[in-house]
Amino acid sequence: MTKLKELLKKLDKSLLWFWSKNTFLSSFYYFFISGKFRREHHAVLAGRTQHSKEIKEEKAHFYTLVRNTHRLEKGLLMKPRRDVFALDFIEETVSHFLTLNKVSHLSSDPQIQWSYDVLTEYFQVTTEHPVIENQRKRFLSSSNTLLESTSGHETLTPYERNEKKKPNISFEDFLALTQYRRSVRWFMDKPVPHDLIDRALMAARQSPSACNRQPFEYRIIDEPTLLNEVTNLPMGIKGYQHNIPMMIVVVGNLDAYFNERDRHVVYIDASLANMAFMLALETLGLSSCPINWPDIESLERKMEKTLRLKKFQRPIMCMAVGYPDPKGKVAYSEKRAIEKFRKYN
């Protein structure tokens, strides 16, 4: 059996040049010969399905409202600003806003507030157009209660940056922080306070994300039984997994997208947030180690079961977090010279 497996492996390797000749052959390969993309394909389609199901059944979709609100913001800050814009998505935006605004747990959500403020400004600055006029009427007649309940707050619409608010952090300080953060694999036997994690998440959530969707979740695990289960899954932490006091599994939500073209964005957005998160941890006395999540079907199944993930949710990566053991060594991991990865023009 192992001999046959080895032979098939060899054959697979020796024919790669053929399957990689063009997109048709590579699709054939991944359909008939290798199932390694199967779970990803499934998750992307499950995400699209969930996306349209929510829109159809609930008549609203939070990610769509966030995306559209952001598109309106961009219209509002354009130079020069057009008198008429967003004709192709203003109806959808108003519909989703009016539906979500009625959902009780969202009534105090700052992003609903943001949508309201952006829509209000949009209808203030756009000139007459039948499409806009219809939506203006819908918006103004249905959102009066919100208008009253939120008067007096800071308006969450495009603004000019206040240079006086620039934090007093020198480049040297920032560089020193990036150099101080290292992948830490040895931790003290000390629980990680949840309020420190929440503070680091405040920095993580400031990270850029495509259309401001932030399509990810931080699953933070420190309950001993669950922690033991989760730390047994990734492959790259053998030998030190027993001393990890907290594991975070960052999960991407593919239901944020109506189209496959955005399927990589969960990984990009989450990674940007993770970097801010890891730097923030260092300022709070905590350290971390990013941990690879390999796309291996058996492991994926176990993680799905352990964290009760939905079919459209994909683990992106894990992070070990804890108070660094002062006696534990960190790897030197010399970095690439910038000449090797930068190219001007």
Ligand SMILES: Cc1cc2nc3c(=O)[nH]c(=O)nc-3n(C[C@H](O)[C@H](O)[C@H](O)COP(=O)(O)O)c2cc1C
């Ligand atoms: C996506 C990703 C996956 C990683 N996976 C692992 C892992 O499985 N196990 C581990 O010990 N370190 C892992 N690391 C840590 C890297 O080895 C480390 O970042 C690299 O050697 C550079 O060292 P530094 O983080 O101290 O600068 C991972 C890092 C990243 C960004």
